[in-house]
Structure formats: structure tokens, C-alpha cells
Amino acid sequence: xxxxxxxxxxxxxxxxxxxxxxxxxxxxxxxxxxxxxxxxxxxxxxxxxxxxxxxxxxxxxxxxxxxxxxxxxxxxxxxxxxxxxxxxxxxxxxxxxxxxxxxxxxxxxxxxxxxxxxxxxxxxxxxxxxxxxxxxxxxxxxxxxxxxxxxxxxxxxxxxxxxxxxxxxxxxxxxxxxxxxxxxxxxxxxxxxxxxxxxxxxxxxxxxxxxxxxxxxxxxxxxxxxxxxxxxxxxxxx
Amino acid sequence: xxxxxxxxxxxxxxxxxxxxxxxxxxxxxxxxxxxxxxxxxxxxxxxxxxxxxxxxxxxxxxxxxxxxxxxxxxxxxxxxxxxxxxxxxxxxxxxxxxxxxxxxxxxxxxxxxxxxxxxxxxxxxxxxxxxxxxxxxxxxxxxxxxxxxxxxxxxxxxxxxxxxxxxxxxxxxxxxxxxxxxxxxxxxxxxxxxxxxxxxxxxxxxxxxxxxxxxxxxxxxxxxxxxxxxxxxxxxxxxxxxxxxxxxxxxxxxxxxxxxxxxxxxxxxxxxxxxxxxxxxxxxxxxxxxxxxxxxxxxxxxxxxxx
Amino acid sequence: xxxxxxxxxxxxxxxxxxxxxxxxxxxxxxxxxxxxxxxxxxxxxxxxxxxxxxxxxxxxxxxxxxxxxxxxxxxxxxxxxxxxxxxxxxxxxxxxxxxxxxxxxxxxxxxxxxxxxxxxxxxxxxxxxxxxxxxxxxxxxxxxxxxxxxxxxxxxxxxxxxxxxxxxxxxxxxxxxxxxxxxxxxxxxxxxxxxxxxxxxxxxxxxxxxxxxxxxxxxxxxxxxxxxxxxxxxxxxxxxxxxxxxxxxxxxxxxxxxxxxxxxxxxxxxxxxxxxxxxxxxxxxxxxxxxxxxxxxxxxxxxxxxxxxxxx
Numbered sequence: 001x002x003x004x005x006x007x008x009x010x011x012x013x014x015x016x017x018x019x020x021x022x023x024x025x026x027x028x029x030x031x032x033x034x035x036x037x038x039x040x041x042x043x044x045x046x047x048x049x050x051x052x053x054x055x056x057x058x059x060x061x062x063x064x065x066x067x068x069x070x071x072x073x074x075x076x077x078x079x080x081x082x083x084x085x086x087x088x089x090x091x092x093x094x095x096x097x098x099x100x101x102x103x104x105x106x107x108x109x110x111x112x113x114x115x116x117x118x119x120x121x122x123x124x125x126x127x128x129x130x131x132x133x134x135x136x137x138x139x140x141x142x143x144x145x146x147x148x149x150x151x152x153x154x155x156x157x158x159x160x161x162x163x164x165x166x167x168x169x170x171x172x173x174x175x176x177x178x179x180x181x182x183x184x185x186x187x188x189x190x191x192x193x194x195x196x197x198x199x200x201x202x203x204x205x206x207x208x209x210x211x212x213x214x215x216x217x218x219x220x221x222x223x224x225x226x227x228x229x230x231x232x233x234x235x236x237x238x
Numbered sequence: 239x240x241x242x243x244x245x246x247x248x249x250x251x252x253x254x255x256x257x258x259x260x261x262x263x264x265x266x267x268x269x270x271x272x273x274x275x276x277x278x279x280x281x282x283x284x285x286x287x288x289x290x291x292x293x294x295x296x297x298x299x300x301x302x303x304x305x306x307x308x309x310x311x312x313x314x315x316x317x318x319x320x321x322x323x324x325x326x327x328x329x330x331x332x333x334x335x336x337x338x339x340x341x342x343x344x345x346x347x348x349x350x351x352x353x354x355x356x357x358x359x360x361x362x363x364x365x366x367x368x369x370x371x372x373x374x375x376x377x378x379x380x381x382x383x384x385x386x387x388x389x390x391x392x393x394x395x396x397x398x399x400x401x402x403x404x405x406x407x408x409x410x411x412x413x414x415x416x417x418x419x420x421x422x423x424x425x426x427x428x429x430x431x432x433x434x435x436x437x438x439x440x441x442x443x444x445x446x447x448x449x450x451x452x453x454x455x456x457x458x459x460x461x462x463x464x465x466x467x468x469x470x471x472x473x474x475x476x477x478x479x480x481x482x483x484x485x486x487x488x489x490x491x492x493x494x495x496x497x498x499x500x501x502x503x504x505x506x507x508x509x510x511x512x513x514x515x516x517x518x519x520x521x522x523x524x525x526x527x528x529x530x531x532x533x534x535x536x537x538x539x540x541x542x543x544x545x
Numbered sequence: 546x547x548x549x550x551x552x553x554x555x556x557x558x559x560x561x562x563x564x565x566x567x568x569x570x571x572x573x574x575x576x577x578x579x580x581x582x583x584x585x586x587x588x589x590x591x592x593x594x595x596x597x598x599x600x601x602x603x604x605x606x607x608x609x610x611x612x613x614x615x616x617x618x619x620x621x622x623x624x625x626x627x628x629x630x631x632x633x634x635x636x637x638x639x640x641x642x643x644x645x646x647x648x649x650x651x652x653x654x655x656x657x658x659x660x661x662x663x664x665x666x667x668x669x670x671x672x673x674x675x676x677x678x679x680x681x682x683x684x685x686x687x688x689x690x691x692x693x694x695x696x697x698x699x700x701x702x703x704x705x706x707x708x709x710x711x712x713x714x715x716x717x718x719x720x721x722x723x724x725x726x727x728x729x730x731x732x733x734x735x736x737x738x739x740x741x742x743x744x745x746x747x748x749x750x751x752x753x754x755x756x757x758x759x760x761x762x763x764x765x766x767x768x769x770x771x772x773x774x775x776x777x778x779x780x781x782x783x784x785x786x787x788x789x790x791x792x793x794x795x796x797x798x799x800x801x802x803x804x805x806x807x808x809x810x811x812x813x814x815x816x817x818x819x820x821x822x823x824x825x826x827x828x829x830x831x832x833x834x835x836x837x838x839x840x841x842x843x844x845x846x847x848x849x850x851x852x853x854x855x856x857x
Contacts, residue, residue, distance in 0.1 A: 348830025
């Protein structure tokens with residue numbers, strides 16, 4: 001069953017066309033990776049899905065409903081979680097409160113249930129014993145994990161992660177991959193990722209963007225062999 | 239007086255206000271454009287200019303023209319120095335954080351104003367103009383016998399007021415040349431465009447900021463020296479120029495010099511004209527509301543283009 | 546509410562009650578004034594300290610409350626209680642309108658827009674001098690300050706009325722910041738974009754914060770007019786927009802006890818310097834500059850940072 005689709009999605013900033021007629025479909029329960037060279041429109045695409053700005057034309061359909069005109073907070077309320085590319089945790093609040101903010105928004109329940117869900121999210125990301133620290137005092141790697149925990153706390157149907165492994169040490173990336181495998185049992189994941197090992201190991205399908213357009217789409221093995229992709233993407237990788 | 243001559247007189251009075259407000263507003267706009275900070279103490283630099291001018295003029299006191307000329311040179315320099323000092327001691331230490339700078343300049347506003355109250359006192363004090371000829375203005379009237387040249391009673395201005403208008407034009411033109419044609423002007427514009435880049439190219443951004451802040455204050459002080467023979471120096475006189483130049487900067491589009499000058503002229507003129515015909519309080523109410531609404535609905539200014 | 550926080554609130558309010566019996570009549574009068582002005586600071590703190598919105602136009606709300614109570618008493622013969630309700634309604638309406646318009650901007654533009662609205666309000670109170678008597682203001686007669694036979698111009702009654710209003714505002718905010726709503730305000734202060742992407746309607750939360758903050762400030766203005774029997778345009782001037790900012794900065798933005806501490810400190814600082822010079826606002830200016838430079842967290846904020854981390 002399709003969870004998220006876009007139809008003819010376009011966005012231009014001034015004269016720059018950042019997205020051009022993107023048609024996109026994501027099945028429930030899958031891990032989809034979104035790759036492409038810098039400036040290909042990946043962050044713009046997920047930004048359009050989350051409603052961080054108005055699109056120029058086209059539609060975003062989530063769970064069968066057209067959400068193109070909904071403001072961002074409304075879309076999050078429907079079950080989309082978004083983790084930021086540049087870690088964007090609440091520095092001066094505790095780790096627990098960071099996650100609780102996300103939990104409270106959708107759970108609107110008593111404190112006990114909120115606490116339970118916060119703890120669950122912290123357990124999954126291994127941050128439980130740091131719950132009372134200020135988020136700003138965490139190491140960079142732990143802040144990235146906190147971003148994920150904040151998303152998990154929202155219990156999303158669709159979890160969008162914008163370069164979650166950026167700046168992580170190799171051992172941390174491995175741990176993240178394990179985490180991703182457990183997450184895909186409970187949610188659908190849309191992942192922007194530069195680390196090809198993570199993409200090839202974890203993603204069920206890959207969408208390649210280039211110059212704001214979909215260049216190719218398919219399972220990792222197929223994408224790896226795609227000549228256009230090799231030319232546009234791997235060719236420019238150094 | 240008939241309506242026609244009355245309006246003409248209002249326009250003349252308005253032009254004097256416009257000249258002074260344009261100068262003051264250009265100073266504010268320069269600081270905002272380049273340093274990206276709002277200087278709430280700008281009106282106090284205006285006030286300090288007037289007070290310093292009074293002080294110089296009375297201590298020289300040989301001939302009004304000599305005292306005035308000295309004030310015209312020394313007051314902007316003195317006020318610029320005070321501004322540079324404030325920049326070094328306060329603004330630079332706040333890293334020019336926009337919100338903290340506003341709060342700090344509010345503090346500076348009270349410091350300057352109250353320090354003046356303690357030293358200069360609560361009285362308004364006049365400065366004698368260097369020259370002040372009364373110029374009666376003729377009026378052409380259409381009557382049954384054709385065109386008639388008349389000299390309506392009260393329709394007059396002074397040579398000094400015309401001098402203020404002329405001097406303001408010259409100063410603004412000189413500033414324009416300075417910004418467009420000199421090396422320092424280029425450095426300032428480069429700093430405005432990209433602060434990091436300017437630092438990378440070895441421009442001493444801190445020092446440029448100090449100079450810009452001093453220059454902005456000096457322009458306000460110049461405006462004050464020009465107006466003080468007409469208006470008298472007083473420790474609370476900074477409020478109106480601050481408000482009016484704020485309005486000019488916002489209407490003209492934040493940080494745009496030509497926009498600011500044009501808006502300064504329009505606002506000065508309308509302030510002069512409206513005050514003649516309507517209640518000045520009502521005019522100010524409408525003007526402040528207009529500024530708020532412009533900022534809300536057209537943040538690029540009335541004259542600016544949408545981004 | 547945790548036990549230690551409840552204890553803190555209880556002790557603080559207890560001290561204010563005891564204070565009346567300890568200090569001299571002169572200081573009782575001062576503290577009545579401080580507590581009413583601290584209500585204003587508490588209202589300001591909700592917006593500035595907890596939501597992170599810096600308004601330079603709160604005098605508009607204070608004065609709206611003041612005139613919202615005083616004008617109906619003076620010109621329409623309202624009884625005190627309906628007049629107080631009228632003040633609250635006026636403050637809520639004005640802050641809704643200002644919030645609705647000003648929240649389309651942010652940062653520096655928000656500061657200037659609020660400043661301009663307040664300036665327009667101040668000029669309006671001068672323009673309507675026929676009713677407000679402008680700068681000179683007008684006195685609310687003692688006969689109009691009696692509710693159910695209790696004379697609110699009596700110093701003892703006045704002290705405890707001020708205490709009651711302060712306690713109500715203080716506890717309201719202390720409670721509010723512990724609710725999910727209040728915690729969202731803090732999240733908006735810390736990182737607006739992140740709060741939005743956690744699903745919060747940031748604009749709505751800010752608007753409610755402006756209205757609550759404006760209404761509490763208006764209540765302070767109404768209480769001031771009623772308890773001290775005077776309403777004047779000075780309270781609408783820009784100086785009265787700057788003062789709550791100073792009080793909150795001084796006491797500690799985003800702390801529950803900060804507004805009272807800051808108001809009391811500034812009150813006695815100005816009181817003391819008034820004896821020395823007519824230019825007592827110099828102290829205000831210097832305090833603002835020094836605070837922004839060296840102690841941006843304020844007194845309670847520094848205490849929280851260095852000693853008691855749990856301080857609400």
C-alpha cells in the first residue's frame with residue numbers, strides 16, 4: 001500500500017528550479033534512500049513533503065489524502081517525523097524533555113504514558129542513561145542519536161531522515177545501521193544519505209535525483225548498474 | 239493668509255525638516271545597512287550634536303558665524319568619537335547580536351540623555367545663526383485686472399533656512415561620492431555584502447564597523463548643528479528625529495540609502511505640511527501606524543522591490 | 546509540580562506576607578507598588594523570558610489595562626469590579642490585535658512594530674486629552690475605590706490586595722510553564738523551527754503567549770490605577786515599555802522569581818539614586834548596558850546556572 005506519493009512536484013527559488021515534476025511513490029514498511037549529487041534537490045524534496053515551504057506546483061499525497069496545502073505542523077500531526085540535517089536539538093533542555101516535546105504533541109495523554117514512550121525511544125537509541133543531561137552537553141554523535149530519538153518519540157508512520165550519518169565515526173555508523181533495521185519493522189523510512197555503504201546495505205529501494213528530476217529508481221543492485229546514475233552521480237564522486 | 243501662500247510656507251518649513259531628517263536618517267540607514275544593527279540611541283547622537291554645538295558656539299562667542307562654523311566641524315567629530323567609543327566598549331562586545339544590541343542602545347540612550355541633563359541642565363538653549371536675513375516672498379495672484387504680484391504678510395523665510403536646505407543637499411551628495419568613489423567606500427560596501435568574505439580578504443571589519451558607527455552618529459550630529467539655530471538645544475530633543483528617521487529608514491527600505499533619502503524628504507515635507515494644517519499629534523499617530531503596517535506587510539519598504 | 550518548586554513558591558509568597566509586619570510603613574507602601582509592578586514584569590516575562598519574543602511595546606498593554614479600568618470609573622460611573630473586568634477585556638482585545646499583526650514579523654522587525662504600536666497608543670492617550678487629561682493624568686477619587694465597604698486606599702488593604710494580585714499572576718505563570726503548552730513555548734524560544742517540525746503550531750502558541758502576556762500586563766495596569774488612584778499618559782510612554790524589560794533582564798528572564806527580584810532591585814536602585822540626582826534614569830541606562838554586557842541571564846538566571854539548577 002502506498003504511504004506517500006508526489007505528483008508533478010515542482011519548486012523554484014527565484015530563477016532556480018530546485019524540483020522539476022517529481023513523481024514519487026513510497027510503499028508502507030520500506031526503507032527508501034534518496035541519493036544524488038549536491039544540489040540535486042534532495043533536501044528540497046523532503047522539505048516539500050514536510051511543508052517547510054510552499055511548492056510551486058504539484059501535489060503531495062500522504063495516506064491517500066492530499067496534504068499539499070497543509071502547514072508543516074499539521075503534516076507532522078498526521079504522522080510524519082523529520083530529523084534535521086544539521087543537528088537541531090534543544091540545547092538548553094534535557095535529553096528527556098527534547099524527546100518528550102515530540103511525544104506530548106501526538107500523545108496528549110497523562111504524564112505516565114508520555115514518560116513511558118520517552119523512555120522507550122531513549123532505550124532504542126541507547127540514550128536512556130543520559131536522559132537528564134542537557135542536550136547541548138552531548139557529543140555530536142549522541143546529538144544525532146537524539147534527533148532520531150525525537151522522531152521515534154513521535155511514533156511516526158513516515159520517518160524522514162536528512163543525512164543521519166553525516167559526521168559520525170565508523171563504529172557509530174554501524175550502530176546506526178543496526179538501529180535502522182529494527183526501526184523498519186514499525187515505520188516507513190525515507191532517508192537522504194551520502195554514505196553509499198549505508199544506502200546499499202539498508203535501503204530496499206533507491207531514488208536518484210539529479211538537477212531536481214528523478215534520474216532513476218529501483219533496488220540497490222539495479223541502481224548500481226544504471227549507467228545514467230554512474231555517470232551523473234558516481235562519476236562526480238571523488 | 240490665503241490657502242496658496244499658506245501651503246507654500248508649509249512646504250518651505252517642511253523642506254527644512256526634510257533636510258535635517260534626511261541627514262539623520264541616512265546615518266541610521268548606514269549603520270543598519272552595513273552593521274545590521276538598529277541603533278536606538280541614534281536620536282541621542284542628534285541631541286549631543288546640538289548640545290556640543292551650543293557649547294562650542296557660546297565658548298567661542300566672538301562672532302556667531304565663527305562659533306557656528308567651529309561647531310559645524312567640531313560637533314560631528316566629537317559625537318563621532320563618542321559613538322566609536324560606544325561601539326568599542328559595548329556593541330563590539332555583544333558581537334553585534336541584533337536583539338542584544340537594541341537593548342544595549344536603549345541603555346545608551348538613557349545614559350547620554352541623563353548625562354546631558356546632569357551637565358547641560360533641563361533648559362532649552364539657543365544658538366545664534368551665523369546669518370539670518372528675512373526674505374519676503376512674492377505671490378502671484380490672479381485677479382480681475384490680470385496677474386498681480388503681491389507680498390502677502392507673513393509669507394517669508396530666512397536666508398539661514400535656505401542655507402540648511404542647501405547644506406544638507408551638499409552633505410548628502412558628498413557622502414554619495416564618498417561611498418561610491420573612494421577606497422573606504424568600497425571597503426564599506428564589501429563589508430555590507432559579505433562580512434565573512436571581507437574578513438577573509440583582510441578587511442579589518444571591527445574597525446570598519448567603528449568608523450561606520452561614528453559616521454552614522456556624525457551625520458545625525460551634522461543635522462542637529464544645522465537645525466539648532468532654528469530649534470534650540472534640549473536634552474530631550476532626540477526623540478522626534480529618532481522616530482522620523484526610523485520611519486524614513488523603514489519606508490525607504492531597510493538599508494537602502496537612496497530609498498532612505500527619498501523617504502526622508504517625503505516624511506520631512508509631510509511632517510512640516512501636516513503640522514501646519516492638522517494636529518501634529520494626529521499626524522504622528524498616523525505616521526507611526528503607517529510604519530508598523532509597512533513593516534508588517536511590505537518589509538522591503540514602500541520603495542523597495544519584493545525579494 | 547515538584548515538592549521543592551512548590552516549597553519555593555510557598556516560601557516566596559510567605560516572605561511577602563511577613564514583610565508587611567516587619568518593615569516600616571514607608572517600605573510597605575513601596576512594596577505594594579513593587580508587587581503590582583512585578584505583576585507587569587511577570588506578564589512581560591511570559592513573552593520575553595519563556596517564549597523568546599522581545600516586545601518593546603508592552604506599555605500599550607499596561608496602559609490599556611489602566612485606562613480600561615480608570616476611564617469607565619471616571620466617565621461612565623462603573624463600579625470597581627466591572628471596571629476591572631473591562632480592563633481585562635480591553636487588554637485582551639488590544640493584545641490580540643497587536644499579536645495578530647506583529648507576529649507576521651520576527652526578530653528586530655517584531656521589536657520595532659511593537660514599539661510603533663505602543664507609540665501610537667501613547668500619542669492616542671495624549672490626543673484624547675479631553676478624557677485622559679494627557680500627561681497630567683487624573684485621580685480616581687477614594688469614593689470610587691471601595692468594594693463591599695472595603696476601602697482599597699487604606700495602606701494595609703492596599704498591601705494585601707497587591708499581594709493577592711501578584712500571587713495570582715505568579716502562580717498562574719508558574720503553573721502555565723509546567724503544562725505542555727508552557728513547555729512548547731520554551732521549545733519555541735529555544736528553536737522555533739524544530740518546534741514546528743515536532744508538530745507544534747508555532748504561530749498559534751506565540752499568539753496565545755502575546756494575549757496572555759498582554760492581559761496580565763493589563764491586569765497590572767488596572768491594579769495600579771485602582772490601588773494608587775491615578776491614571777496618566779506617562780504609563781503609556783516608551784519608558785514604561787523599557788522598564789519591564791529592565792526588570793526581567795535584571796531579575797532573570799525565564800525564571801519564575803526573576804520578575805519580582807528585578808522589579809524590587811530596580812525600584813530601590815531608582816529610589817536611592819533619586820535622592821542623589823534628578824537624572825535618576827541614568828541608573829536605568831547604565832544598568833541595562835552593564836546587564837547586556839556582563840550578566841545577560843540576570844540575578845536569578847545566574848543563580849540557576851551556578852548554584853540551583855532546578856530553579857523554575
